[in-house]
Amino acid sequence: MAHKIPTRIYLSEEEMPKYWYNLRAVMKDKPDPILHPGTLKPVTAADMEPVFCKEAVRQELDDTTKLVPIPDGIQDFYRAYRPSALIRAYYLEKDLGTPAEIYYKFEGTNTSGSHKLNSAGPQAYYAKEEGLEYLTTETGAGQWGTAMAMACAFYGLDLTVYMVKVSSQQKPYRKAVMETYGAKVIPSPSDTTDAGRKILEGDPDTSGSLGCAISEAVETAVKTDKCRYVLGSVLNHVLLHQSVIGLEAKAALDKYGISPDIIIGCAGGGSNLGGLIAPFMGDKIAGASKTRFIAVEPASCPSFTRGRYAYDFGDTGKMTPLVRMQTLGNGFIPSANHAGGLRYHGMNSVLSKLYRDGLLEARAEIQTEVFDAAVKFMKVEGILPAPESSHAIKVAIDEALECKKTGEKKVILFGLTGTGYFDLSAYMSYNEKTLTDKVPTDEDLEKGFASIPDIPQNR
Amino acid sequence: MAHKIPTRIYLSEEEMPKYWYNLRAVMKDKPDPILHPGTLKPVTAADMEPVFCKEAVRQELDDTTKLVPIPDGIQDFYRAYRPSALIRAYYLEKDLGTPAEIYYKFEGTNTSGSHKLNSAGPQAYYAKEEGLEYLTTETGAGQWGTAMAMACAFYGLDLTVYMVKVSSQQKPYRKAVMETYGAKVIPSPSDTTDAGRKILEGDPDTSGSLGCAISEAVETAVKTDKCRYVLGSVLNHVLLHQSVIGLEAKAALDKYGISPDIIIGCAGGGSNLGGLIAPFMGDKIAGASKTRFIAVEPASCPSFTRGRYAYDFGDTGKMTPLVRMQTLGNGFIPSANHAGGLRYHGMNSVLSKLYRDGLLEARAEIQTEVFDAAVKFMKVEGILPAPESSHAIKVAIDEALECKKTGEKKVILFGLTGTGYFDLSAYMSYNEKTLTDKVPTDEDLEKGFASIPDIPQNR
Numbered sequence: 001m002a003h004k005i006p007t008r009i010y011l012s013e014e015e016m017p018k019y020w021y022n023l024r025a026v027m028k029d030k031p032d033p034i035l036h037p038g039t040l041k042p043v044t045a046a047d048m049e050p051v052f053c054k055e056a057v058r059q060e061l062d063d064t065t066k067l068v069p070i071p072d073g074i075q076d077f078y079r080a081y082r083p084s085a086l087i088r089a090y091y092l093e094k095d096l097g098t099p100a101e102i103y104y105k106f107e108g109t110n111t112s113g114s115h116k117l118n119s120a121g122p123q124a125y126y127a128k129e130e131g132l133e134y135l136t137t138e139t140g141a142g143q144w145g146t147a148m149a150m151a152c153a154f155y156g157l158d159l160t161v162y163m164v165k166v167s168s169q170q171k172p173y174r175k176a177v178m179e180t181y182g183a184k185v186i187p188s189p190s191d192t193t194d195a196g197r198k199i200l201e202g203d204p205d206t207s208g209s210l211g212c213a214i215s216e217a218v219e220t221a222v223k224t225d226k227c228r229y230v231l232g233s234v235l236n237h238v239l240l241h242q243s244v245i246g247l248e249a250k251a252a253l254d255k256y257g258i259s260p261d262i263i264i265g266c267a268g269g270g271s272n273l274g275g276l277i278a279p280f281m282g283d284k285i286a287g288a289s290k291t292r293f294i295a296v297e298p299a300s301c302p303s304f305t306r307g308r309y310a311y312d313f314g315d316t317g318k319m320t321p322l323v324r325m326q327t328l329g330n331g332f333i334p335s336a337n338h339a340g341g342l343r344y345h346g347m348n349s350v351l352s353k354l355y356r357d358g359l360l361e362a363r364a365e366i367q368t369e370v371f372d373a374a375v376k377f378m379k380v381e382g383i384l385p386a387p388e389s390s391h392a393i394k395v396a397i398d399e400a401l402e403c404k405k406t407g408e409k410k411v412i413l414f415g416l417t418g419t420g421y422f423d424l425s426a427y428m429s430y431n432e433k434t435l436t437d438k439v440p441t442d443e444d445l446e447k448g449f450a451s452i453p454d455i456p457q458n459r
Numbered sequence: 460m461a462h463k464i465p466t467r468i469y470l471s472e473e474e475m476p477k478y479w480y481n482l483r484a485v486m487k488d489k490p491d492p493i494l495h496p497g498t499l500k501p502v503t504a505a506d507m508e509p510v511f512c513k514e515a516v517r518q519e520l521d522d523t524t525k526l527v528p529i530p531d532g533i534q535d536f537y538r539a540y541r542p543s544a545l546i547r548a549y550y551l552e553k554d555l556g557t558p559a560e561i562y563y564k565f566e567g568t569n570t571s572g573s574h575k576l577n578s579a580g581p582q583a584y585y586a587k588e589e590g591l592e593y594l595t596t597e598t599g600a601g602q603w604g605t606a607m608a609m610a611c612a613f614y615g616l617d618l619t620v621y622m623v624k625v626s627s628q629q630k631p632y633r634k635a636v637m638e639t640y641g642a643k644v645i646p647s648p649s650d651t652t653d654a655g656r657k658i659l660e661g662d663p664d665t666s667g668s669l670g671c672a673i674s675e676a677v678e679t680a681v682k683t684d685k686c687r688y689v690l691g692s693v694l695n696h697v698l699l700h701q702s703v704i705g706l707e708a709k710a711a712l713d714k715y716g717i718s719p720d721i722i723i724g725c726a727g728g729g730s731n732l733g734g735l736i737a738p739f740m741g742d743k744i745a746g747a748s749k750t751r752f753i754a755v756e757p758a759s760c761p762s763f764t765r766g767r768y769a770y771d772f773g774d775t776g777k778m779t780p781l782v783r784m785q786t787l788g789n790g791f792i793p794s795a796n797h798a799g800g801l802r803y804h805g806m807n808s809v810l811s812k813l814y815r816d817g818l819l820e821a822r823a824e825i826q827t828e829v830f831d832a833a834v835k836f837m838k839v840e841g842i843l844p845a846p847e848s849s850h851a852i853k854v855a856i857d858e859a860l861e862c863k864k865t866g867e868k869k870v871i872l873f874g875l876t877g878t879g880y881f882d883l884s885a886y887m888s889y890n891e892k893t894l895t896d897k898v899p900t901d902e903d904l905e906k907g908f909a910s911i912p913d914i915p916q917n918r
Binding site for chain 2: 003014016090154173182381424427428430
């Protein structure tokens with residue numbers, strides 16, 4: 001028999017969002033300004049425009065416009081793979097025997113396999129509109145690089161992806177997808193940039209790092225006026241684009257008069273979480289709801305739960321502006337045991353501020369327990385989740401089991417950001433019981449904190 | 460601006476099919492009966508029940524019930540991943556500059572990555588209902604094995620998958636997905652069966668074959684009364700389950716008053732094509748439409764376009780009943796150059812009969828041109844297609860370009876059966892321009908035809 005609330009709630013094209021939601025505009029206490037690392041004064045658009053597209057910079061610095069119109073050319077892109085389904089987890093609820101209602105917003109059915117495409121499209125669109133001919137970026141696990149390759153194929157732009165060398169070796173199929181979309185994929189470090197050559201001179205056999213790949217991508221981008229650099233998380237304009245997730249989820253729930261009690265998202269740089277919660281958090285700030293918000297991070301990279309709130313560089317190379325955020329220090333590197341993404345040392349500044357202000361909770365989860373939750377979920381709900389997304393599944397299950405104890409019929413919403421097709425080596429380790437986790441010691445953390453710059457604002 | 464006909468048409472749960480469509484029931488000339496290979500008389504349910512579930516056998520032999528109710532327990536399974544989207548290919552139409560309207564029914568968003576799940580669910584459901592405890596099957600490329608692993612996890616059955624050895628070595632991640640779902644995956648040939656041991660004795664280093672994997676799976680299934688064997692294509696009950704594709708597609712088109720002029724599907728054993736066309740072909744047989752139907756097969760395995768219509772064994776081991784079908788001969792083996800599935804020597808008997816009667820057209824396509832079409836499609840529509848599905852894309856594009864020449868505004872519908880996440884080595888070969896195709900010579904075909912049994916019905 002058909003359910004009263006369907007298993008999948010889809011919006012019609014007319015119901016799809018026409019505006020992004022800029023959460024900063026409704027915050028009573030806004031995040032501190034981004035600082036120029038030389039002058040320690042707030043950065044200006046002029047500081048950032050040599051690196052990023054003009055419109056991305058404008059959005060990055062705009063903390064007053066609540067609703068930002070989505071251009072027709074981007075709505076057209078979104079219609080190629082959106083709306084994503086809001087799924088009622090009937091099978092998981094039954095399996096857990098919980099009175100809670102569980103919903104998840106599933107962003108994994110597009111070919112890039114994750115929510116990253118929601119910002120890749122807009123960034124490629126603006127580049128095209130501004131007359132650029134090519135873009136550069138970096139990728140680690142490969143989701144962002146794939147999303148950018150798809151977006152650049154769609155809008156007709158060239159793309160160079162600096163892919164962390166070890167990742168390009170371990171994930172040849174990720175590389176193949178990007179290349180099939182027409183992107184040029186260069187294992188990093190490479191001899192195509194000063195940054196790459198310098199690192200190779202010091203260590204010819206290095207397996208590369210995201211920090212180095214960023215440096216190579218930026219160096220290549222600023223060489224010509226026809227090129228800019230794009231980034232897939234952490235930054236405010238990326239969160240703005242990702243608000244399409246939360247807006248769609250809210251519109252779908254509103255159709256059935258459902259208001260979530262708890263919203264859960266995994267958090268690495270914070271883009272999916274920030275996008276998912278945006279309109280709901282707006283309601284909470286306005287006093288219109290009592291929703292609880294929970295960020296879930298890996299215990300191996302706990303920037304919320306064990307990090308410091310300080311001005312720090314966005315990259316390990318200390319090239320970026322300074323952002324006040326929850327950070328483990330730009331020198332912190334999570335254990336190699338950790339599978340998938342969510343390895344970033346810092347956290348988006350909006351989310352960091354919400355956490356400091358008590359509007360956002362956070363939990364750190366152990367990798368093996370995250371995979372337990374992932375496998376339970378995939379057996380009943382039929383979807384192979386990405387390791388990143390599975391952090392949210394873990395906490396959603398915990399909260400649903402808490403409801404089972406108390407008998408409360410709470411409404412739980414979580415973000416299922418992507419699929420795990422390219423993470424099967426981690427699942428194999430899990431099946432073979434060789435998957436482990438390494439939680440940093442206090443000493444490990446102190447080493448990371450030592451890399452946070454010693455500037456007056458941090459004293 | 461939102462489209463008048465949306466990019467994606469979804470059915471509500473209330474609109475989802477409650478019945479499967481048994482195309483044989485409306486055929487004026489029905490396929491010839493399946494014969495017992497010993498007696499050459501029509502097989503009975505009693506002949507087949509030691510191997511297959513009772514209900515599967517009943518459906519296999521039923522050529523009179525037009526609408527077969529889908530049990531609630533299977534509708535529940537379908538709701539876990541259906542309805543699938545019917546997508547209007549606006550981006551492809553624009554790219555081609557065609558006046559044609561192109562639609563595709565996309566079956567690839569579930570974790571098994573293909574339409575195979577539509578029959579895996581019902582077959583597992585019936586096994587559970589009939590009190591069985593486990594199932595066996597074989598898998599080559601891995602889509603069917605993955606689908607069965609998902610279905611068995613859902614219904615709580617044990618599953619043993621005999622996976623062609625070379626495939627289990629080349630696709631460790633396919634194996635990992637099945638194992639994560641709890642299936643036991645045994646590379647075939649193995650020492651767990653007489654059939655496997657016999658082959659290993661003769662050739663210890665053999666890379667295995669689908670024929671051998673089938674033999675091992677059947678041998679294991681018939682050892683106990685708690686186990687049966689399941690098959691993912693070719694058979695009539697599989698086509699029946701797959702009619703959910705065509706029924707959903709028709710319901711979605713009917714909502715907008717759209718009637719397809721041409722329906723295109725790829726064909727290996729024929730299950731997706733048979734399912735897609737079922738209700739539309741019913742209309743044509745009833746004189747209610749003039750829709751054209753096109754089966755697309757690889758030029759390397761051309762059972763429609765260059766095969767014979769004869770009684771043949773379903774397997775290379777000559778163990779199965781005899782089916783009158785389009786066949787290249789059970790001894791025919793397509794070139795190893797061929798990527799993906801669609802490697803079966805025969806064709807479902809219903810589709811074979813429709814082809815003989817002029818109701819179904821067929822085309823054979825060259826692999827490299829199929830990949831050209833796949834890459835064009837993925838760049839504009841954003842979906843990485845399976846090599847199998849790309850055969851249908853190729854002909855859909857050809858037909859749309861024909862409309863461009865003639866100015867006709869035809870409505871084209873094709874089946875996009877699955878995604879290519881596990882076929883990226885073929886895409887890598889394509890990118891490197893090392894992908895080739897090997898079309899069988901007339902001499903190759905004669906060798907295959909020699910394996911067709913010399914029985915009175917074939918003379």
